[in-house]
Amino acid sequence: MERALHLGVAGATGLVGGEFLALLEKRRFPLASLRLFASARSVGRRLRWGAGEIAVEDLATADPRGLDVLLCSAGKRVAAEQAPRFAAAGAIVIDNSSAFREDPAVPLIVPEVNGARLRDWLAGARSGATLARGGIIANPNCTTIVLLLPLDALRRAFGLEEVVVSTYQAVSGAGREARDELLGQARAFSLGEPETWRHYDRPIFLNVIPKIGDWVGADCFEEVKVVRETRRILGAPDLRLYATTVRVPVERCHSASVFARLGRPATEVEVREALAGAPGVALEDLPTPRELARREEVFVGRIRVGPDDGRVVRLWIVSDQLWKGAALNAIQIAERIAADGG
């Protein structure tokens, strides 16, 4: 039975924070109350909500009591400090950072893929009709979420032996500074002025940079996250998954070129049926990121089987990484909590 929730949004003034507010409104999220949190320097700002405004509170010093759920997109370091504080006060914190994703006690959830894990966790946290205690749920990495919906559909239908993925990731995945850096470079270039950069070590305009996040051995951190989180959510610790993550001069929506070797041969018709029937997935002949911003689905196109081996499937995947890759996935988790009776 759905219950309206006392909801908080942490990182409300950031890129993902703005998407939280847009989606709460778009999806008519059942709200009993809404509080907004950000860093100290945003305190005093008032953000538009419905017909009115809500004053931003300092996440670090705000009273954590009284929230059912906190949607947290405040960065890894801040989340590591603040999420436990809000959880101890009784909130379920759905955290968008990588701070808790590798903690085996913290569920890492894509509702369409491992919603059952969320149900079990909620049952364990429950006492009678309401939650007895708070806790932390981790929202996976944006690229992981976007890949998982079609990969899980293939895995359920045919099994999955090996996946090779190369990504084409939008700058907004790195936050507002990176987004503004790209647009600023485009403007400077067009006006014949010198381009500047700080987030990346070179221009991203008219460029592609095959490294996202810090180095972790021969991989970059984004690749490590995609591999570890995908294996964990699928419960497939030995899945052969090879990721190369690349930043491209796109403002919004991540794309990925995927090669998958299935457990058994399939026809193109079977593959299309499996994908078309997967929750959250939409087929599109030629999905491209600029045209699919602010859409909720993971779009899959360029579906090819073979040609010589019916176990080889190739896909081109596009999805709004600020929505399904971040804010929307977290809100879908919160919706399940609300539907579950809170």
Added chain:
Amino acid sequence: MERALHLGVAGATGLVGGEFLALLEKRRFPLASLRLFASARSVGRRLRWGAGEIAVEDLATADPRGLDVLLCSAGKRVAAEQAPRFAAAGAIVIDNSSAFREDPAVPLIVPEVNGARLRDWLAGARSGATLARGGIIANPNCTTIVLLLPLDALRRAFGLEEVVVSTYQAVSGAGREARDELLGQARAFSLGEPETWRHYDRPIFLNVIPKIGDWVGADCFEEVKVVRETRRILGAPDLRLYATTVRVPVERCHSASVFARLGRPATEVEVREALAGAPGVALEDLPTPRELARREEVFVGRIRVGPDDGRVVRLWIVSDQLWKGAALNAIQIAERIAADGG
């Protein structure tokens, strides 16, 4: 013994034509004379050459006699008409289009990879000290050339069982119109004016489009060219090669994410040695297209072996597709003809 050549450049006013002239000068190509050809609408233009200028001739009506070599970048349809006319008049036409690449009688050459095939063909065309008759040599597709240098190095050292490649291709690969379309959109966007497009069916600025060329079944033509030409040049008609070709908003230099399954396990040291020793290949930690324009090498970085399977190698490849992918490769063929005594 090197001989100076009577050289022609067809398509001299185009993007690749300009690169031909820049590279002939940069590489001090042994010229006995230089003629420039373009379409009728460019006749009367004079292009700078050294301290002087050369008047552009109409390719369709110009006297084809007297040329040793014609470097041709005039498009597929024009090449299909004009290359045979110049060849019949005694020139060796090195054609940059796809018009002749699938003709088994026409050598398809990347000098570092199958230079022996060029030597044999020249020997067949020779009579005594000079060429007895003209002929046509095909310059491979730009992406094919760029991929082939490192792939051939891996193949020679370890064998090659399977290759999965996803590309990140610059708009200048589609010619001047596509290049100007990207830069025009960046300018319009930055000034708040409406963007326009004609070459592509949607904006390429802030976008990526996973289709290059017309559809050929489930593939696009660029993918077909990469697969067919690579197999032909390597003499490996059964090589399992899976290509996904994607246009990105980059002005110049193609990039590619490559997954290769070798014939036998290798260590990272062995792979690096094989690549570092390959002609035309340069190792670079993090090669990116914008920084590597107007460089002659194919740059290879992000070299990863495994982690669990020593037969799995991943590479990130960047090269100036107007140079090694087009004009430079053709000029290197012409240089071998000159070195061979013409």
